[in-house]
Structure formats: structure tokens, C-alpha cells
Amino acid sequence: MVGLFVxxxxxxxxxxxxxxxxxxxxxxxxxxxxxSASFGAEVNTHVNEIDLGYPGxxxxxxxRALEYAxxxxxxxxxxxxxxxxxxxxxxxxxxxxxGYQISQLADAIILGGLVDLPEFERQVRINRGQLEEDAGxxxxxxxxxxTGIDLNRAGVPLIELVSExxxxxxxxxxxxxxxxxxxxxxxxxxxxxxxEGSFRxxxxxxxxxxxxxxxxxxxxxxxxxxxxxxxxxxxxxxxRQIDVVENGGTVEQETRLFDPDKMETRxxxxxxxxxxxxxxxxxxxxxxxxxxxxxxxxxxxxxxLPHLREQRYAEQYALDKDSLRFLVQDKxxxxxxxxxxxxxxxxxxxxxxxxxxxxxxxxEGQGFADCLLNxxxxxxxxxxxxxxxxxxxxxxxxxxxxxxxADISVDALIDTKGLRQVNDDGQLxxxxxxxxxxxxxxxxxxxxxxxxxLGYLVGQVLKKSQGKANPKSVNELLQKLLx
Numbered sequence: 299m300v301g302l303f304v305x306x307x308x309x310x311x312x313x314x315x316x317x318x319x320x321x322x323x324x325x326x327x328x329x330x331x332x333x334s335a336s337f338g339a340e341v342n343t344h345v346n347e348i349d350l351g352y353p354g355x356x357x358x359x360x361x362r363a364l365e366y367a368x369x370x371x372x373x374x375x376x377x378x379x380x381x382x383x384x385x386x387x388x389x390x391x392x393x394x395x396x397g398y399q400i401s402q403l404a405d406a407i408i409l410g411g412l413v414d415l416p417e418f419e420r421q422v423r424i425n426r427g428q429l430e431e432d433a434g435x436x437x438x439x440x441x442x443x444x445t446g447i448d449l450n451r452a453g454v455p456l457i458e459l460v461s462e463x464x465x466x467x468x469x470x471x472x473x474x475x476x477x478x479x480x481x482x483x484x485x486x487x488x489x490x491x492x493x494e495g496s497f498r499x500x501x502x503x504x505x506x507x508x509x510x511x512x513x514x515x516x517x518x519x520x521x522x523x524x525x526x527x528x529x530x531x532x533x534x535x536x537x538r539q540i541d542v543v544e545n546g547g548t549v550e551q552e553t554r555l556f557d558p559d560k561m562e563t564r565x566x567x568x569x570x571x572x573x574x575x576x577x578x579x580x581x582x583x584x585x586x587x588x589x590x591x592x593x594x595x596x597x598x599x600x601x602x603l604p605h606l607r608e609q610r611y612a613e614q615y616a617l618d619k620d621s622l623r624f625l626v627q628d629k630x631x632x633x634x635x636x637x638x639x640x641x642x643x644x645x646x647x648x649x650x651x652x653x654x655x656x657x658x659x660x661x662e663g664q665g666f667a668d669c670l671l672n673x674x675x676x677x678x679x680x681x682x683x684x685x686x687x688x689x690x691x692x693x694x695x696x697x698x699x700x701x702x703x704a705d706i707s708v709d710a711l712i713d714t715k716g717l718r719q720v721n722d723d724g725q726l727x728x729x730x731x732x733x734x735x736x737x738x739x740x741x742x743x744x745x746x747x748x749x750x751x752l753g754y755l756v757g758q759v760l761k762k763s764q765g766k767a768n769p770k771s772v773n774e775l776l777q778k779l780l781x
Contacts, residue, residue: 310508311543313536314516315471315501316463319478320456321488322432322496323366329431329455330357330400337494341437341448349453351396356582363455366487367407367429368588368596370457373485373603376411376424378593383585384429388576392447393434401458402428403577407586408457413477414605418470423462432456435495451495463502463513468532472525475499484604484629492523499528503535505543515551520566522556531556535563601629615645624653630667641677648680655694659701670702678708686768692717720766723775726759729767730775733758744780752776 328335331348348355371378382405386398408427415422432454437446459478465471479497482488490497504516517535522528534556539549554563579585602610604626611617611625625635631652638648652666656676660668679696682688688696696715700706712718720726733755734741744751752773759772 311505311540312508313466313468313532314463314504314506314513315465315467315532316461316516317459317465317471317475318461318500318502319459319475320432320498320500321370321459321478321482321490323363323455323457324486324488325360325362325366325455327360328453329360329363329429331453333453335454337491337496339450341446342450344450345452349395349449357400357580359583360455363429364407364586365596366455366485367427367457368593369485369599370482370487371408371411371427372593372597372600373481374408374411374413374424374427376427377409378588379405379407379409379586380588380590380593381405381585382407382429382588384580384583385577386580387430389574391433392445393436393449393452395434395449395452399431399433400580400583401430402426408459413461413474415470415473415477418467418473420464420466420470422464422470422474425460425462427457427459430456430458463504463516468529468536471501471532472529475528476525480604480627484626485601486629492525495523498523501528501532501535503532503539504549505536505539515549517549517551517563518553519556519563520553527556527558530558530561531563534561538563607632611645615649617646617649621646621649621653625649628665628667630665630669634666634669634673637673638677638680641674643673643677643680644684647684648676651676651680655697659697671697671700672704675700675704675706675708682708682712686719686770688712688717689719689765689769692719692765716764716766718766719768720763726767726771726775727779729759729762730772730779733762734776734779741780752780 323335325335327333328344328349331346333346333349334344336344348357368378382402384400385403387401388398390397404426406426406428408424410426411424413422413424414420432451434447434449434452437448440446461474465474479490482497483490488496492498499522501519501522502516503519504514506512506514517539519531519535522531535554542549550568552568553566555566556563608622608626611622617625625632635645635648635652638652639645656666656669656671659671660666679688679693679700683690683693692712692715696708696711696717699711699715700708737755737758740751740754744755755776756769756772759776760767760769
């Protein structure tokens with residue numbers, strides 16, 4: 299959907315969209331307690347006195363979560379606030395046992411930054427990235443007459459990344475969201491699993507007449523957990539707001555939920571402002587004091603960022619766009635590719651085989667961090683195809699044999715399986731002449747103009763050779779004999 303909406307005769311609207319992304323950090327323990335932050339445990343088993351807000355307990359900041367936040371901010375090109383501090387965001391809800399959430403606001407740890415969306419010729423400004431603890435989870439389907447509360451998630455560390463309202467369409471919002479999702483996974487600071495709630499989105503949507511600089515009342519679409527749902531929810535909300543205005547109404551500032559089954563947004567509650575939460579500095583946590591040396595040390599741990607790596611691959615190896623996107627999808631894929639190149643693999647061939655063959659062997663939902671083919675073996679296998687020792691089809695058959703068996707020699711396996719290609723001209727010619735003599739009708743058809751018969755004859759030679767003949771050499775030889 300485009301960012302402009304034309305209705306009636308004269309009114310032209312544009313959407314104004316900002317996103318709040320909630321990114322769960324991949325730490326072992328919670329933000330302020332030693333409770334496990336892992337997903338999937340039995341309800342209310344990853345909870346201790348700090349998570350429950352017992353009197354007299356004191357929070358202790360998780361240093362790894364702080365490092366991840368700084369790393370993320372540096373990757374965004376943001377300013378790292380060395381004196382950020384934590385606030386108490388006060389509200390009362392059953393899944394918030396303390397009655398407040400420890401969060402940040404204007405003095406967050408990540409300030410500013412830009413996310414480039416070249417396909418839309420758009421840059422999205424970052425307002426801030428705040429380090430905060432997650433709330434628990436209300437479970438509505440465990441009982442028929444009540445709601446359960448699971449506090450395993452309470453206190454898990456999050457970065458809430460708040461954008462400026464710079465996006466003008468649902469497609470732009472999804473592109474921005476995907477870029478951030480890609481980056482946090484690439485950095486290894488979050489698994490980004492949207493089904494498990496590790497990456498969630500609140501979308502703030504309003505409309506205004508094109509050309510206006512006024513920000514009208516915005517509607518917050520809460521807790522959307524898929525790219526497709528974000529796009530659908532925003533588009534529906536834009537249409538709803540235009541209908542309200544066109545019918546003489548006024549868009550009210552509120553929080554709405556997206557119902558993907560009914561394909562509608564519906565009112566959840568009136569939208570709160572910051573002063574409704576009565577923010578004040580948390581008296582149990584001192585302001586941060588981050589030295590320039592410590593921040594610089596984390597900067598040195600930044601990997602080569604995806605867009606820079608993609609640019610380098612394009613310049614060095616002249617790879618196509620699909621291959622480039624595939625290789626920089628996460629750090630593990632890029633590292634596997636580079637290890638294969640260091641072992642002697644040719645770049646284009648390695649990229650093609652990784653996309654077409656190796657991904658087939660990866661268990662569902664796993665990536666190249668879980669690849670059980672040694673990159674050195676992979677490089678040798680591709681080299682044997684390139685030097686005509688092995689046919690491509692035979693190489694594909696060897697992949698499962700090599701998977702998880704790093705000690706197996708590729709060359710020894712080729713000989714054990716009897717797959718070494720025959721390139722002896724005399725032997726190839728003997729097989730070719732025997733096939734031509736045995737298939738006079740196909741030979742006549744080829745000479746009569748049915749060129750597809752060549753493929754049939756090549757296949758017969760390969761069959762006679764039990765797959766050991768070099769297909770390219772056989773093709774060239776048959777064309778010569780049939781001329």
C-alpha cells in the first residue's frame with residue numbers, strides 16, 4: 299500500500315507511522331535478578347523474590363544485558379548515553395507484581411541514530427532505545443472461568459526501540475521492522491523469535507492531510523507478533539481512520555488490538571501519556587557511569603555489519619542480489635561462506651551450493667550455526683566437481699555421507715564409492731559408439747532435426763558408464779560423432 303490515500307475529490311491523506319519494537323535480549327538471567335531468562339519452562343518456575351517485588355529486596359543490573367544494549371546502539375550509529383538511569387513506570391496490572399516496571403525514558407542508554415530504507419528512499423530516525431524489564435504474561439486459555447498469570451517472563455531484559463514517526467506506509471514500517479530484526483539476530487543479542495514473543499511491535503498510526511506538518515491524534519496498535527500482521531493491522535487502521543474523518547468524526551487517541559481472524563482493530567483502552575505512569579528515578583538503582591574506554595572496547599567487538607559485508611561481497615565476488623541477501627542473513631551463514639573460501643572454494647559456486655543443497659540438510663528452523671558439513675570438506679568437494687573428478691550429481695549424493703563426519707577424506711570417499719569420473723577419451727568414445735549403434739532410431743531423429751534426442755543419448759552413455767562418464771565431455775563427443 300502506498301503512503302498517500304485519495305478520497306472523494308479533494309482530500310488527500312498521508313499516514314504517519316512510528317514503531318516501538320520490544321527486543322528480548324538473549325541473556326541467561328533476567329535484567330535485575332538471577333532467575334533464568336530462558337523460554338519454555340513450566341509456568342512460574344523462573345521466578346524469585348526480586349521478580350516478585352518482595353519487600354527489602356534490591357535489583358542488581360545484568361552486565362551482559364548492558365553490553366548488548368551498547369553493542370546494539372553502536373551498530374545503529376546511535377549515541378551511547380554514559381549516564382543513563384532507570385525509572386519506575388508505575389501502573390497496576392496482574393502480570394506486573396511490583397506495581398511498576400523498571401524502564402528508561404528521555405535519559406535512555408541509546409539516543410538517536412538512523413535506519414536507512416533505500417528501497418523507499420526513506421531514513422527513519424531513532425528517538426531512543428531504552429533498557430527495561432519485561433512484564434509477565436496473562437494466560438487466558440488455561441481456565442474456562444478465570445485468567446492465569448505466568449511470571450516467568452517478568453524481569454526478562456528488553457530493549458524498547460522507539461522510532462520517530464517517519465514512516466508513511468505499512469510497507470515501510472515492515473521494511474524497517476525487518477531491518478532491525480535482521481540486525482539483532484546478526485549481532486547475536488536476540489533470537490528474534492516472534493512466535494515466542496522475543497520480538498514484538500507496537501505501532502503508532504495517525505493520518506493527516508498531505509502537506510501538513512501537524513501530528514494528529516495517534517492510535518497505538520499493541521503487541522503484534524508477525525511481519526504480516528503488522529502490515530495488515532496498519533493498513534486496516536489507516537483505512538479506519540480515513541473513514542472516521544470522511545464521515546465527519548474525530549480520531550480518538552487510544553490503544554487498539556488487532557484481530558487477524560476478523561481482520562479488524564478494536565478498542566482496548568484509552569492511550570496513556572508519560573505523566574499517567576508517574577515516572578520517577580528508581581531509588582534502588584544508581585545512574586550508570588560508563589567510561590569511554592569501556593564503550594570503545596565494546597565497539598571493537600562489533601562484527602562487520604550486514605550492509606557493509608554485502609557491499610564487500612558484491613565488489614569482491616560479483617555475486618547476484620539473491621546470493622548476497624542469503625549470505626548476510628546472519629553472521630553464521632557469512633562465516634561459513636568465508637571459511638569455505640579460505641579453504642579454496644570458488645565464491646559463486648559456494649554461494650549457489652549453500653543456497654540450493656546445504657540448506658536442504660539443515661534441520662527445520664536451524665541455520666548455518668548448526669551446519670554439520672565441515673567447510674574444508676565442502677571446499678574440497680566443490681573443487682572435485684570443478685576439476686571433473688566428480689559429477690555434480692555424484693557430489694550431491696556424497697553430502698549426506700560427509701554430514702557430521704569431519705574426519706572423512708572427500709577423495710577417499712569418492713574412491714570408496716567408485717564415483718571418480720572417467721575422462722579417458724578412448725573409453726568415452728567406446729561407450730558413445732556402443733550407444734549410437736544401439737539406438738539407430740534416436741540417431742536418425744536427431745539428424746532429422748529433433749535436437750532433444752541428444753539429451754536422451756547422453757543419458758544412455760551415462761547409464762552405460764554407471765555415472766562415471768563426464769557429462770560435459772560426453773555431450774561434446776556425441777555432437778562430434780553425430781555431425
